[in-house]
Amino acid sequence: METPQHVHLLELGHRTVNPLVFWGVITTVLSVVLVLIINTAGVQSGIYLLFLVPVMAYLAIMGFFIAYVSKLNRERNRLLADQVRAETTKTGEFQKLNQELEAYAKQLFDKDFELTLANKRLQNLEQAKSKFVSVTTHQLRTPLSAIKWTFHMLLQGNLGPTTSEQHTFIEKGYESTQRMIAIINDLLNVDYMEIDHADYNFLPVDLPALIESVLFEFTNQAESKKITLKFNKPPSAPPPVLADPIKVSMVLENLIDNAIKYTPRTGQVTVSVSDARMNSARGDLEVVVSDNGIGIPPAERDKIFHRFFRGSNATKVQTDGTGLGLFISRDIVEKHGGAVWFESAVGQGTQFHFTLPLHRLSS
Amino acid sequence: MENDSNKKTILIVEDDEFLRSLTAKRLEKENYRIEVAVDGENAISTVESVKPDLILLDLLLPGKDGFEVLKKIRLTESTKGIPVIIFSNLGQKEDIEKAKALGVDDFLIKANFTLDDVVGKIKKLIVGQ
Secondary structure, eight states, X not given: OOOOOOTTOEEETTEXXXXXXXXXXXXXXXXXXXXXXXXXXXXXXXXXHHHHHHHHHHHHHHHHHHHHHHHHHXXXXXXXXXXXXXXXXXXXXHHHHXXXXXXXXXXXXXXXXXXXXXXXXXXXXXXXXXXXXXXXXHHHHHHHHHHHHHHHHHHTTTTOOOOHHHHHHHHHHHHHHHHHHHXXXXXXXXXXXXXXXXXXXXXXXXXXXXXXXXXXXXXXXXXXXTOEEXXXXXXXXXXXXXXXXXXXXXXXXXXXXXXXXTSOTTOEEEEEEEEOTTTOSSOSEXXXXXXXXXXXXXXXXXXXXXXXXXXXXXHHHOOOOOSOHHHHHHHHHHHTTOXXXXXXETTTEXXXXXXXXXXXXXX | OOGGGGSOEEXXXXXXXXXXXXXXXXXXXXXXXXXXXXXXXXXXXXXXXXOOSEEEEOSSOSSSOHHHHHHHHHHSTTTTTSOEEEEESOOOHHHXXXXXXXXXSEEEEGGGOOHHHHXXXXXXXXXXX
């Protein structure tokens, strides 16, 4: 900022006076004093007039000049003062803006800090929840295993003979334990899915082989209901799918478990896999799990994939279930980029379909 | 040759007393010779001294856990070929993958299987039964 040129201003008391004005006043006073002296000295009036003319002219020119310069000076001072005032105002505004900016920055920092804290708290809470679920469920499974095995050994006659009435009660006990275990497993799966949804490990998977290994796990369950478990393998081995084998096993387990549960004794559950690229836009390989069980009532078909939903006719056949299996299954299939759908006729059976994409070499 | 020496030996590593006794009772019915261990250290020393034909291994054990026991078994020349079935109530993906990486033969979640199922799995893994 340019320094205003105050140097020409004289200070008189607390007033500033232009030096030219000052000088003009002094000159005029001196002239008047001179005239008075001459007059008093008694010089003749002619000489006095002749002497007065140049003095008056000098005074007039001086007066005009002094007034003009002083006006310019005043103007300049005014402009300078304006400039100074404007600069001061600007500086003030700038400082104010700067302060506001600093205040905003501080607020932003505080908010960011609060958010980070809140986020951390949420993460801790989420971790605590998962830990709680996982610990409780694992702790619950141990005593439940003991109860289940005991009931099962009693039922198998491994611990000596039981009367038929005792056998019926033990059977109820065994079924209740199974139900509780199923609930715990489903809760674990839901929790697992929620904390771990991003953690999919996609690999090339031989789908028919995976289906066979899952079906093998159900041999006992199917036999106990005299249900025929069939696998329709495709005539030639299909190319591998890109999937997380553990997650897809979960889907297969849910669908096959449902099919067996909701099919009466001596029924049939069939799993088939086919290349759907020719006739379906929904995916590459299509798996169908079909049963000739109780079917899904038409009014409930929209709700079947909802969390905790169970068909109104489900409890008549089998009380085991949480209504989480299909919810979990659909989530898994969709995270693979596939689709799940079904056809069902009450009293005749249900066919659940799902598709998975083929493993393609990345381009 | 004594009749008893033809019996296959199964080591049950389980810290819960009741589960251990139920498992032992069920497997004895299949005519197996049963050894038990209640913690990790105990399991490792028993494996080395007894050289069982199969190990049923829990994961949550006092002291050394089942993973450490499995690792030790697989790293020891004289025991590395022994079939090991993890039999635990842990069973999240990480646990299964960790056990697989350490060379486990099967992974069963206790609550999801009956002891009859376990017998079936054991028979598949012990040859010459």
